[in-house]
Structures are given as structure tokens and as C-alpha cells.
Amino acid sequence: MYVEVHQRTTMNILWSCLATIFACTWVAVHPNIPGPRESEWLRFRRRFATMFYAVIAPEVVTLWAMRQQSSCCKFYSEIIGWFRIPDDESLQWTLSHGFFIQMGGFIFSQDCEPASVITFKQLQHMIDNKIIDLPSLSEEDILDKSKGDLLTKILVVLQMTWFIVQCTGRWATGLPVTELEVVTLAFAFLNIITYSLWWNKPQNVQRAVRITKKSGAPKMEVEPPSQRRTWLERKFAEDDEGSENWLPWMILITLLVPLKVVRDHDITEETGVLFPSLIMSVLFGAIHLIPWVSSSFPSSTERTLWRICACIIAIEPLPVAIGMGLYRLMGQHRIGTVLKMIMEAVGMSLGCLAFIGLPLYVLARFTLLVLAFTTLQSLPPSALQDISWSSFVPHV
Template sequence: MRLLLFMILYLAGVIQAAPTTNATTISEDFEAPSFTNRTLWNIISSSVLTLFACIYSAIHPNIPSPKDSLFRILWRRLGTMIMALIAPELIVVWAMRQWMGAHYAWTQTHSFFVLMGGFMLYKDGKPHHTLLPNKVLGLIRKGCIDAPTLTAKEINDRSKGNVISKGLIILQVAWFILQLLSRAIYRLETTQLETGTLAFAVLNFLTYALWWNKPLNVQCPYRLYWMSTVSKPEDHIDVVSDDNEDHVLITIYKATFAPFMELMSLNVPTRQLRVPTFDGSIKLEESDTDILVFAGVLIATIFGGIHCTAWFFAFPTYREQVLWRVSAVAITCTPWIEILIYVAISMDVITNFIGGMMTVVVMYIFVLLYIVSRGMLLVLMFTTLRHLPVDAYTTVSWISVVPHL
């Protein structure tokens, strides 16, 4: 009897040992990835650094007026950064418009330089007017000014950016996207802050590609002196006053609609001593304008769609989840609604005055909806960090050895 009981226990032990042997064999053939932990500070610092690269370092502003104070230059730069936070697709469209408006009689570096206000006409030793590419060429042919001898290398020397500095920014953005891909592959939780930053990073690559040859943070234009004694500069250039202070309502209007209208050449602002930020003075072919509009809406859809990927993420509360979903859908669909309204107006579908006023009101409502939704997403990106899943603090070990800032 004792012998029978011993045999039963022995056989049971053999049966239980078999899966352990197989599991060991499998683990030797398929080695599990190595994971490590990250802190909340790691999540915030990498995301904020990438965001800063997207809304500050990637923007190539136009050359300021010689009369602009340092405060005004910084204030204008702050406004551009806020615009990049609220509507980053406008920055991409701005870069695309300048890329499409490049004058092929110049090198691309020269084209960007003159489009950003790089050539300033001087009369009697004082700055008189910034010159468009066709104006520069026309005045040279008429003998009013000497042909500029500025080379592309000299223009790049004025720039605050080079291949190394731009490469470092791209390296950081690429690393950020890579580490998010690794989290998706190994099914690790991603935060809403990282998802929102990813949307900026994707648009950042498009901006950098379009502005790769555009000088960065040039502060002083190249001087071209008026030489003709036959006529005055006013005979060739429409002289207008520089920026003036506007009424509060006009300022609000400019902040909401003016950037889009300028890019579409619907409202070309004055450019005496500096080029406006969203300059639309270079006329594009109708087909190019259509491409620009479609590209802008498509980019806005991509940007909003990336936010929609966080649809089923873990949120601290159900209310925050609903707010994120509604806001993500709003910024994805609102540009399409605005374009449809714009097409209806351009095709004279709405002819009576009341219908026109109602259309303007509806457009304002959707613009405000977009701005509020973008602001809500920016707030939720940070408030949802207060309660993260445990999995969100786990990261793949090899991502830390990839070079990044």
C-alpha cells in the first residue's frame, strides 16, 4: 500500500514538472523585453521640452521693424507662440504658403529671406519700405537700386539656426515619437500629455521640412539704397503707415480671423517697415490657394485625430473623459464646417443680408468652440497627470540609451 501511494505521488510530481520545463525552454527562445520605471518628472520634462521645441524653436519669425523695441519683439513672439498652441495648423499653413510663394529667380534661402522682410529700401539714410521679390527685381532693372550682393552663405550667417541646432530639435522630437511607439508596441499606458505633445510633434516635422532653408531669428534686414534721381520711391511703392494701435474689438477680430484671412490673401495688411506675421501679399495661383486650403483642413484633421486616439485612455474622472472626447471631436470637425461655410459664401449660396449676418455669427461660434476646445485639451493634458495608472510609469529600458535632449 505504501508502495502504491509513493508511485501515485511520484507520477503526480512528474505531471506537474512538465509545464515548468516547457516554460523554461520558451523563455530561453523568446527573451522578454527589459522594463524600467520612470517618474512623473520624466513624463512632464520630456513632454514640455518637446512642446517648447514645437512652439518656439520651430517657428521662424519674420524680421522685425528697425523701430521695434525689444518689448514689442518679445510680445509679438509671445503672440505667435500662443497662436501655435491654440491653432498649430496655422503655423504649418504659414510655412507652406511661404514655401509655395518662393521666387524661383532666387535661391530658396534668398526667397525666404526676402519674404520675411530681408531687403529694406533706404532713402536719405533712413528705412523706407520692405521690398517684395518682384519689387527688388523691378527696381534693379530700372536702375533705382544696386543689385544686392548678399550670398546664401552670408544670409545663413545672419541666421541664429544651423543644421546642428535644427538637427538637435529634430532629434528630440524623433526620440519622443519613438518612445511613444515603443509604449504602443508593448501595450504600456500613455498619458494625455504625451498624446497632445505627439500631435504637436507630427506638425513640427512638417513645419521644419518646409522651413529648412529659411533663416531663423534674423533681426536686421539687408539695406538697399535708393539711387535714382529721376523719381522718388513713392512712384514705385505704395507707402503706408506702420502698425497702429487699434480698438479693442478690432484687436479681437484680428486675433480670431485675421491670420486665416491673411494667409488666404483675403486681407493683406500693410508692410512698410516689417512684414506681417501671416503675410499674404504674395499672390498665389487659384489652384495653389485651393491646395493650401485643403492642406490646412487636412492638417487640422490629423492634429485633432491624434487627440482622438486617447478616447479610451484612463482618466481620473468620467467628466474629464467626456470633456476630452468632446473637445477632440470639436477641433477635428470644426475646420471642415468653417470651410464648408466659406465655400457657401464664395459660391453666393447665401445672398440676403440676414443670411449673411447669421453665417458670420455661426462662424464666430465655431471659432470660439475651436478655441475653447483647444484650451480645454491643454488644461486636461496636465490635470490628468494627478492620477495615472501604474502602467504609465513603466517604460522600455532601451529607449533611455537612444540619444535625446
């Protein structure tokens, strides 16, 4: 079939969106380092699971990146303060070192025991107690282990930027954007934020650095002492300790924070990361409202279903965000007893409301993904019209 210069096909739209989604969910995701005894199959399953989370709930991955960036900056500032690192370039620790520790970059072995991944706190304990020396690992050594070079990062950013420019150009010229393009645009929006947070994080490192005990040093208990922490508190701590097992529980944890289940946790500190991520989740959902007025659906049923699902994913994070704001306010200001009780009751009610709506949120996400592909079967002619970029260039 003859295709005019300024026409595009359904297959063009499909491949452009799939390439962008793939860049957002597979190429751009920075997984942690596999354990020393993990098989290749387990590594692939872990990577695929992370991609699945990125497709179904990309907000999870963005929050993961925000927490890692926050913890990484904390690690970096603390280790600089502890050791007053000298001018030796091999001992100049950077944000990449902080990410490397957090993603399981150091394993510790002693007295013929199996090697175990160590956390930042364990590394601190071992250096303070003269069990090991500060690892002599330069940033260049870390980047050499990384499989994601600068060119790959630039290509991913260019792919996402070009897609956003195309969507913006279509709106500027009055051309409709398909539902699949709207879904992909939402992915690109969150992924640009995620990618910027992970810019200094090594990517796809397959082997950790082994650290051995100094001769004559006391034996180190790798596992931290048993602490009286709840299951939910342990899940809160897992990401700071470099674990990807934290991902599936993020939504549950986020919803339970306003319920104040984790009573001993620093709620004010946690909301410093969770609250901005929830606002971004609202914006992510709001992008799906674009087809409300700018798209032609094949049927009124599909239009109504899309609108309902888009409203659900845009509104669902709001109760949690408001609850977070209330608890942050209570943590930063002195509030009267009666007002505090009212605010706690409101926060708990909002948390319960969001928790009840969680199944609807998941169902709405699946429904939007399905509709995004099924609506490609009946596109209006204007949706297949390509952008005439020459119209943006001033000319006589």
C-alpha cells in the same frame, strides 16, 4: 524613493513633454526679421506672441509656413526668369533668398529718408526701373546671419522623432500613453511638417540688409499705390509681403473664404494652400482622439470632457475643408448655373457653421491643454512603467 530601472516618474513625463513642446513652439519657429526701429522689448513680445499662437493653434503656424513656402517658390521662379542670373556665385539666388525677402530681409533708404522694409514686388519694380541693382548677397551671407545652424535643426528633429518613437513603442508594448503625451504628439506631428517647410528659411536674423538708391535714379515711392482692396484682402496679402501681423487673422480668413467675402481674390490659388492645411488640421485633431480607448482617466467626467473637446477640434476644420473643395471644384470645372448656386449655398452654410463654432474650438483647445496637465495627478501604474527596449531586439 527608489525607482526601478523600467519605471518613470510623473516628473520625467512632464519634462519630456515640455522639452518637446518648447522645441515645437520656440526653437523651431522662424520669425520674420524685426523692423529697423523695433525695440528689444517689442521683438520679444512679437516672438512670445508667435509662440502663443503655436501653442493655442499650431495649425496657424503650419499654414503660415505653407503660405511662405508657396510664395517663396513663386518668388524664386519669377526672379530667375526675369534676370537670367549669370554664373557669378554672388548672384545665384536660391530659396533662402526668397525666404529672406519675404521675412523683411531688405530695407531701402533714399534721400535721407527713414529706411523702410521693401516687399518682393517693390524689389522687382526698383530693379526693373534701374533704381537699384540686383543685391549681391550670396546664400552663405544669408546663412551667416541665421542663428539656427544645421546642428540646432538636427537636434530639434531628433527630439521630436525620439518622442514619437517613444509613444509608438508604448503602444506596441501595450503600455498607455498619458493625455499630455498625446497633446505633445499632436504638436510634434504638425511641427515636423512646419519645420520641413521652413528648412531653407533663415532663423532669428536680427538685422536686415540696407539697399540704397543708385546715383541719379528717380525717387522710389516705397509705399505701393493705394488700391481698392478690402480689409480682408489686405490681410491675405500681408503674409506674401513678409508680415507676421497676418497670424492672428488666419482663422477668421480661413473661415470667411467659403463665404466668398474676398470676391476679387483667386480662390482656386488660395485653396491650393489652405485645403491641405485644413486636412492636416483634421489629422491634428484626430490625434487627440487616441485617449478615447487607450487611456485611463481619473474620472468619467474628465473622460467625457476630453472626448467632447477632441471631437470639436477634429471636426471644426471639416466644414471649411469641404467648402474649400467645393470652390476649388467650381474654379476648375464648368458647372451648370443651378448646381453652381447649390454649391455656393452649401459652401456659405459650411463657412457660417465653422465661424459659429470657432469660439467652441478655442475653448476646446484650452480645455484639452488644462486636462493634459491635471490628469497627471492620478496616473495608473501602467502609465509609469517604462518601455523595455530589449523586447524589440530579436534574441534567443
